[in-house]
Amino acid sequence: MRLREQPLHALSRQANRGRLYLDQGAARLRIRSSIKGFIRNLHLLYGAFPYLQADTGFADHHVELRRGRRLRALIRPQSRFRTDGQEPFEPFPLHGALPLFEWGINWSFAQRANQYILLHSGVLARADRAVIMAAPPGSGKSTLAAAMMLSGFRLLSDEFGVLDPNSGQLLPMLKPVALKNQSVDVIRAFSDQAVIGPLFVGTRKGDVAHLAPNETSTDGLHRPARPALVIFPAFEAGAALDCRRLPGEDAFAHLAFNSFNYHLLGPTGFHAVADVIAACPAYRLRFGQLESAIEQIRALLDEADGNAQGAAQRHPG
Amino acid sequence: MDISYRRLGDGAVIFSHRTWKTHILTPAATLIFEALDEVRPADGGPVPRAAALALLRQDLDVETDTPSTQQLLRMLRRLGVIA
Incomplete structure (x- = not known):
């Protein structure tokens, strides 16, 4: 059963009792909240996720979204985020509970999942062959990831490339894609399949709305993907498509030094990232149009798959 | 020499187990590192400085007094590749 098939009032009751669970793949959350607007947004944006019973038990993160108390319940009401006894952020306005939750998660x-290398990247897959998309904020990474999901790729993550150093595979850490400013309308126009939540105006990161992961993505919550291609995208309005192969050592530096926890993991992180770069061609992709960028990524993935198959035939076993 | 070395195409990366720092090697630096690694003493100790400079000048035709080569040599000394 999917979360959206559960009546909203039943989810609200579970959340009120601190027994609403969310499975995001690499992490499971237990949520307590009495903020009805927040639960309504979860129902919409996490609608395709599996519904978990109230007695599910273990969770990696225990989080609470609650209203401000006393006068703050009446004057400029607030939402506050707590996780395992910590309150890492200042309160948000009550209606901003969803972005507060997303950033809080x-x-x-990022604080705790140090059994993995957490690359700062989106990850999408075609037939369990993963494309790692790493770029700084403002480069169009999330918009491109959203458009790729709406074009048939499976979304594993928009924010974290969760690399398991033991298997060398990427695990899903699936959450709604945070679209900022003009990207919201771009994705709305890109596909009528896009399920987009409310627009939160004037947050610290500008105007933000979230794109719900689709069923193709939520059905693969526990299906890892093997790295096949590394892309460093850079959106530039009106730019012609420009795709350049990056030297391995440059790609390594970009991927490792922008990771959330590379510096903590020592040789484990070093070898895991080197394995990715050794196995995957890396490209810098400048684009001004989503469709042509996606077409180029498909072609690069075809080429990488062909090379991988060729190598497997030359070196069987 | 307590390092991990990975060749990635023409360039390479090195991880120092002593400092936990990662070093990026350009293709030219990679050739120099690999040449020095080949002449390391059997006990795994560093290549004597004079021997390293001679190898760079004579075998690899590298000018050893340019700022970039000096910087590379300092890094290789910190990593324990040369004495």
């Missing part, structure tokens, strides 16, 4: 996961 990112913070919690």
Whole structure:
């Protein structure tokens, strides 16, 4: 059963009792909240996720979204985020509970999931062959990831490339894609399949709305993907498509030094990132149009798959 | 020499287990590192400085007094590749 098939009032009751669970793949959350607007947004944006019973038990992160108390419940009401006894952020306005939750989860996961290398990247897959998309904020990474999901790729993550150093595979850490400013309308126009939540105006990161992961993505919550291609995208309005192969050592530096926890993991992180770069061609992709960028990524993935198959035939076993 | 070395195409990366720092090697630096690694003493100790400079000048035709080569040599000394 999917979360959206559960009546809203039943989810609200579970959340009120602190027994609403969310499975994001690499992490499971237990949520307590009495903020009805927040639960309504979860119902919409996490609608395709599996519904978990109230007695599910174990969770990696225990989070609470609650209203401000006393006067703050009446005058400029607030939402506050707590995770495992910590309150890492200043309160948000009550209606901003969803972005506060999303950033709070990112913070919690980045603090604690150090059994993995957490690349600062989106990850999408075609037939369990993963494309790692790493770029700084403002480069169009999230918009491109959203458009790729709406074009048939499976979304594993928009924010974290969760690399398991033992298997060398990437795990899903699936959450709604945070679209900022003009990207919201760009994705709305890109596909009528896009399920987009409310627009939160004037947040610290500008105007933000979230794109719900689709069923193709939520059905693969526990299916890892093997790295096949590394892309460093850079959106530039009106730019012609420009795709250049990056030297391995440059790609390594970009991927490792922008990771959330590379510096903590020593040789484990070093070898895991080197394995990715050794196995995957890396490209810098400048684009001005989503469709042509996606077409180029498909072609690069075809080429990488062909090379991988060729190598497997030359060196069987 | 307590390092991990990975060749990635023409360039390479090195991880120092002593400092936990990662070093990026350009293709030219990679050639120099690999040439020095080949002449390391059997006990795994560093290549004597004079021998390293001679190898760079004579075998690899590298000018050893340019700022970039000096910087590379300092890094290789910190890593324990040369004495």
